[in-house]
Amino acid sequence: MKRSIGNATRYTYLFRNKSVAVLLTAVLFTMALLPHAGTAMADKANFSLYVDKSGNITLPDDxxxxxxxxxxxxxxxxxxxxxxxxxxxxxxxxxxxxxxxxxxxxxxxxxxxxxxxxxxxxxxxxxxxxxxxxxxxxxxxxxxxxxxxxxxxxxxxxxxxxxxxxxxxxxxxxxxxxxxxxxxxxxxxxxxxxxxxxxxxxxxx
Missing domain, CATH: 3.50.70.20 (Cytochrome P460)
Structure with a gap:
């Protein structure tokens, strides 16, 4: 009985580790993408005073x-x-x-x-x-x-x-x-x- 519980506990533990590993991989992948997304957003934001984030162009004042x-x-x-x-x-x-x-x-x-x-x-x-x-x-x-x-x-x-x-x-x-x-x-x-x-x-x- 104790052994069965021990096996079950050990099985659950391994399963949870696997879930954590998958979750950690997803988090790391997302974090890897964030700098690129941030760069693209910053690139558009700092691109031109006369262009908004959607690409609409305005006439420069004066x-x-x-x-x-x-x-x-x-x-x-x-x-x-x-x-x-x-x-x-x-x-x-x-x-x-x-x-x-x-x-x-x-x-x-x-x-x-x-x-x-x-x-x-x-x-x-x-x-x-x-x-x-x-x-x-x-x-x-x-x-x-x-x-x-x-x-x-x-x-x-x-x-x-x-x-x-x-x-x-x-x-x-x-x-x-x-x-x-x-x-x-x-x-x-x-x-x-x-x-x-x-x-x-x-x-x-």
Missing amino acids: FQLSMIHLGSWFVPEGEASGFHNVYTEPETARAYLKTGKFPDGATLVKELRSSAASNYTTGKNVSHATSDVKQWFVMIKDTKGRFANNPVWGDGWGWALIKTDSSSRSVTADYRTECLPCHMPAKNTDWIYVEGYPMLSKPDR
Whole structure:
């Protein structure tokens, strides 16, 4: 009788040890995953001031003061006519000059302004930008593919078109159909028309 109880006790003890071992393995496995999950969460949280955890892109406040002017395009006619002024962070320009690549988290803002023309001492029919802003384009460089299932992220960038009636909300739904076709000729320069941005080229001396 005592022996049977002893066997039963010993059996139960071994069974419980096995359960503890399985539980310990699960805990260790979970703990091993936590640093990776934490890194991913922290990576998104610290990625960009202009991107939330879901990948929504907003227009930087006062970017004309906090960023540098890379260059401008002038479109004389059509719906997109006017001055297209492009800005980025100073550290982005410095990184590009050093490596020839846009760094992770780099921000590009293109502001479209209407234009007017008049005669000045510098010449006739001289065009200049006005206070009328048409819209903004914002691109955020993502070298890690953080938002793989988000249709406004891909090919190394986040893509946003922001209208003047809602400067905090992008109206872009799918970058592949709405953005990429216009950037296709610049595919070999990371989808950016860098020839229009003299700040990204070291001057010949």
